[in-house]
Amino acid sequence: MSQPATLADAAALAHDIESRLNQVLIGQQQVVREVLIALISGGHVLIEGVPGLGKTLLVRSLGRVLELDFNRIQFTPDLMPTDVTGHAMYDQKTEQFRIRRGPAFTQLLLADEINRAPAKTQAALLEVMQERQITIEGKAFTLNEPYMVLATQNPLDQEGTYPLPEAELDRFLFKVLIDYPGHDDETRLVNMVLDGTIRASLDVDSLSPATDAAGLQAMKALSNDVLIDAEVLDYALRIVRATRDFNGLSHGASPRASIALARAARVQALFEGRDFVTPDDIQQVARPVLRHRIQLSADAEIEGQTPETALARLLDQVEAPRQ
Amino acid sequence: MELEKASARLAPRSPWQAADLGTQFYRHWAGPITRVWLLFTAVPYALLLTMAALNNSLWPLFIFWWLKPLWERPLLAFYSHALFGETLTLRALLKRWRHYALPGLAGQLTWRRLSPMRSFNASVWQLEQVKGDTASQRLKVLNSYPSNRAGMLTLLVLHLEQFMTLGLMALLYMLVPWQFNLELSDWFYDQSALQLAISGLCFYLVLCITEPLYVACGFALYLNKRTWLEGWDLQLGLTRLGKRRRAASAARRVVGALLILLLVPSMEPAKAETTPPAHSSQAEQQQVIELLASPEFMPLQEKTERQWINQDNSESESLMEKIWRFLFDNLDDEDAETNSTPLNIPDALLWTIFWALFIALALWLILKVANQFGLRGHSTRNRPVIPTHVAGLDIRKRSLPKNLNRAVDDALKAGDIRGALAILMRAALAGILARYPVALAAGSTEQQCLRTLQEQHGDSLPIAYLQRLTQAWISTAWAHRPVSDEQVRTLMQHWQQMDRLEANHA
Numbered sequence: 001m002s003q004p005a006t007l008a009d010a011a012a013l014a015h016d017i018e019s020r021l022n023q024v025l026i027g028q029q030q031v032v033r034e035v036l037i038a039l040i041s042g043g044h045v046l047i048e049g050v051p052g053l054g055k056t057l058l059v060r061s062l063g064r065v066l067e068l069d070f071n072r073i074q075f076t077p078d079l080m081p082t083d084v085t086g087h088a089m090y091d092q093k094t095e096q097f098r099i100r101r102g103p104a105f106t107q108l109l110l111a112d113e114i115n116r117a118p119a120k121t122q123a124a125l126l127e128v129m130q131e132r133q134i135t136i137e138g139k140a141f142t143l144n145e146p147y148m149v150l151a152t153q154n155p156l157d158q159e160g161t162y163p164l165p166e167a168e169l170d171r172f173l174f175k176v177l178i179d180y181p182g183h184d185d186e187t188r189l190v191n192m193v194l195d196g197t198i199r200a201s202l203d204v205d206s207l208s209p210a211t212d213a214a215g216l217q218a219m220k221a222l223s224n225d226v227l228i229d230a231e232v233l234d235y236a237l238r239i240v241r242a243t244r245d246f247n248g249l250s251h252g253a254s255p256r257a258s259i260a261l262a263r264a265a266r267v268q269a270l271f272e273g274r275d276f277v278t279p280d281d282i283q284q285v286a287r288p289v290l291r292h293r294i295q296l297s298a299d300a301e302i303e304g305q306t307p308e309t310a311l312a313r314l315l316d317q318v319e320a321p322r323q
Numbered sequence: 324m325e326l327e328k329a330s331a332r333l334a335p336r337s338p339w340q341a342a343d344l345g346t347q348f349y350r351h352w353a354g355p356i357t358r359v360w361l362l363f364t365a366v367p368y369a370l371l372l373t374m375a376a377l378n379n380s381l382w383p384l385f386i387f388w389w390l391k392p393l394w395e396r397p398l399l400a401f402y403s404h405a406l407f408g409e410t411l412t413l414r415a416l417l418k419r420w421r422h423y424a425l426p427g428l429a430g431q432l433t434w435r436r437l438s439p440m441r442s443f444n445a446s447v448w449q450l451e452q453v454k455g456d457t458a459s460q461r462l463k464v465l466n467s468y469p470s471n472r473a474g475m476l477t478l479l480v481l482h483l484e485q486f487m488t489l490g491l492m493a494l495l496y497m498l499v500p501w502q503f504n505l506e507l508s509d510w511f512y513d514q515s516a517l518q519l520a521i522s523g524l525c526f527y528l529v530l531c532i533t534e535p536l537y538v539a540c541g542f543a544l545y546l547n548k549r550t551w552l553e554g555w556d557l558q559l560g561l562t563r564l565g566k567r568r569r570a571a572s573a574a575r576r577v578v579g580a581l582l583i584l585l586l587v588p589s590m591e592p593a594k595a596e597t598t599p600p601a602h603s604s605q606a607e608q609q610q611v612i613e614l615l616a617s618p619e620f621m622p623l624q625e626k627t628e629r630q631w632i633n634q635d636n637s638e639s640e641s642l643m644e645k646i647w648r649f650l651f652d653n654l655d656d657e658d659a660e661t662n663s664t665p666l667n668i669p670d671a672l673l674w675t676i677f678w679a680l681f682i683a684l685a686l687w688l689i690l691k692v693a694n695q696f697g698l699r700g701h702s703t704r705n706r707p708v709i710p711t712h713v714a715g716l717d718i719r720k721r722s723l724p725k726n727l728n729r730a731v732d733d734a735l736k737a738g739d740i741r742g743a744l745a746i747l748m749r750a751a752l753a754g755i756l757a758r759y760p761v762a763l764a765a766g767s768t769e770q771q772c773l774r775t776l777q778e779q780h781g782d783s784l785p786i787a788y789l790q791r792l793t794q795a796w797i798s799t800a801w802a803h804r805p806v807s808d809e810q811v812r813t814l815m816q817h818w819q820q821m822d823r824l825e826a827n828h829a
Binding site: 227229231232274275276277278279280283302315316317318319320 | 767768770800
């Protein structure tokens with residue numbers, strides 16, 4: 001299995017993974033790119049979109065291409081925290097308590113429709129996402145690296161959903177918006193299913209692995225070598241800080257967002273085959289990093305603004321780095 | 324029309340007292356008048372509302388609104404008969420439809436549609452059925468000073484209509500179960516078919532109350548004005564006096580009749596409704612009414628005079644002072660006001676505001692339509708504004724060093740390649756953006772600037788130069804791989820050559 005030794009190798013491998021994923025997830029190039037950036041950055045992703053756009057397919061494909069363990073939890077209103085993390089159960093044969101590991105013990109965890117579960121169950125993922133460990137009956141279990149939670153949620157205006165707590169939202173590196181594919185892409189998708197090139201079911205067997213967990217870790221390590229100039233870093237910080245007192249936002253992003261922005265920008269530069277970050281890289285990743293971390297003010301909501309329009313205004317107003 | 328049969332006391336009143344009488348009319352005949360309204364409007368409105376909901380368009384409702392003068396005609400016909408003891412049945416109203424609905428309707432539905440005096444003037448068109456110059460003269464007399472406040476009535480009822488509709492919709496909103504998770508703003512602004520149907524229905528329910536009320540008040544104002552002008556109260560008084568003395572001698576009866584004829588210009592001035600008088604007698608009657616409408620004959624209870632102090636200083640007046648003087652001079656032409664209610668706003672001011680709003684609305688509509696059909700040329704607002712800062716660099720000409728060459732050289736001698744390139748970048752952007760204007764935000768990076776220029780102006784020589792310069796800048800500033808001094812000097816020379824070339828070309 002190939003493991004990148006240089007930044008160029010890492011960029012080539014990243015593009016290879018990306019193209020493989022784009023073979024099965026048609027018309028979602030932006031989503032694939034953003035999920036890969038989050039994965040290489042070591043972050044988690046919240047994917048928002050209506051059902052039927054290939055969210056599960058994306059995660060399964062990712063597991064296949066990177067040879068990572070994959071588990072899926074369907075969140076429902078009656079899901080309990082122990083159904084996610086696991087619990088201690090009494091074994092009558094051995095007359096001892098035995099730890100039964102939940103589906104969170106994996107490398108790629110798909111938390112499907114996470115906003116359908118109440119806050120208590122959603123909060124069960126907090127420790128998993130931040131500490132990369134699960135505590136059951138006072139005993140902490142460290143999870144294998146790489147570890148990534150891909151949570152999906154329906155748009156909040158749908159019935160029977162619970163908004164995610166801010167503390168948990170902040171733990172997602174990116175919030176990725178998945179939308180319907182374009183007309184041409186959808187035509188290509190339907191034609192491929194009709195002529196048997198791909199199957200309508202979630203078929204990922206045709207995908208061959210591009211690398212493994214070690215390769216992914218090597219890419220992550222290489223991304224840490226990407227240079228980020230002090231001015232560019234300052235630009236990233238100014239963007240995040242601007243969210244805190246920006247007209248139309250009731251509260252802005254935390255310092256965790258500044259870290260996420262810098263990390264994600266490095267991987268974005270890696271994807272572009274560069275060993276340094278430009279202000280454009282910061283702008284590229286600013287929206288997915290910030291859109292779930294900001295809260296619109298009541299006035300802005302009444303005026304019909306969205307986080308996207310507010311961020312667009314903000315990015316227009318924050319001056320690009322000076323000399 | 325036999326005045327003695329009137330079920331209301333015809334006495335001279337202030338306009339607001341007359342409007343109160345109108346509300347009494349409505350309250351008295353609320354049941355029958357609502358049935359008349361429903362008979363003539365329910366079906367057309369239902370059809371138009373269905374069309375509106377199906378096509379998701381407000382045009383059908385606008386058509387109904389525009390035809391309001393037509394829908395108001397049966398109401399006025401009903402009031403005008405009911406006041407004198409003849410309650411028209413729905414069948415009778417339908418039968419006489421052509422008789423009361425058509426006179427003057429064309430004007431009322433076109434150039435007079437937006438007249439704020441609609442409720443008042445409708446009586447002239449519909450009940451008196453006058454035409455042409457006679458109608459104009461008649462309207463002029465009836466709308467003469469003192470104001471009949473019909474415009475204010477329209478303004479009040481318009482607001483009442485809006486507030487009641489919004490109130491009704493708000494009430495319905497409060498009754499929607501919370502599980503529907505309906506936003507208040509969606510309730511008012513969402514144009515879905517159901518929302519449209521509900522808001523249309525609310526509007527119609529409100530019209531069921533406001534329209535009969537509006538017509539009744541307008542009719543009462545009309546009666547009041549005629550009472551003032553034609554001395555109906557006097558006429559009634561003298562008629563009653565005559566009746567009491569009918570038992571007296573024949574000679575005294577003749578004298579009494581002569582006295583009445585001498586004092587009262589017209590015994591039955593509103594006969595025009597059913598039997599128009601002969602041309603000569605109508606003209607005479609009009610003359611008398613005009614005479615009575617003149618300020619000398621108009622009985623006033625109170626007189627208010629306004630005058631400007633220091634009128635000699637008119638040349639040094641500011642524009643605002645001149646406008647105010649114009650408004651109040653117009654008011655002074657009308658001599659005085661009869662009462663001092665809070666709504667006693669000068670007519671000239673009201674008319675100025677009305678026409679200003681009307682012209683603004685018309686201009687807005689014209690611009691909107693022109694925009695819709697792409698008829699407007701490229702306005703200066705759409706022209707890109709040359710930015711002052713790009714990628715954090717101040718690119719205003721005055722911020723640039725006077726001697727660019729020396730500034731770059733100085734920076735290079737100091738080993739500041741990044742600084743030298745920054746100066747060059749600023750100069751290049753200032754020059755290029757002046758020639759190739761594009762809209763850029765303060766947050767635009769150097770690469771965004773380059774992309775925008777390439778998209779809008781292609782790969783001309785200066786833009787190709789900017790691309791090379793940007794690469795050198797990125798390499799030096801962000802990749803920490805500074806270009807050589809020689810490369811910077813070459814870029815500087817190229818820029819100066821190109822700048823001269825472009826200047827000669829221009």
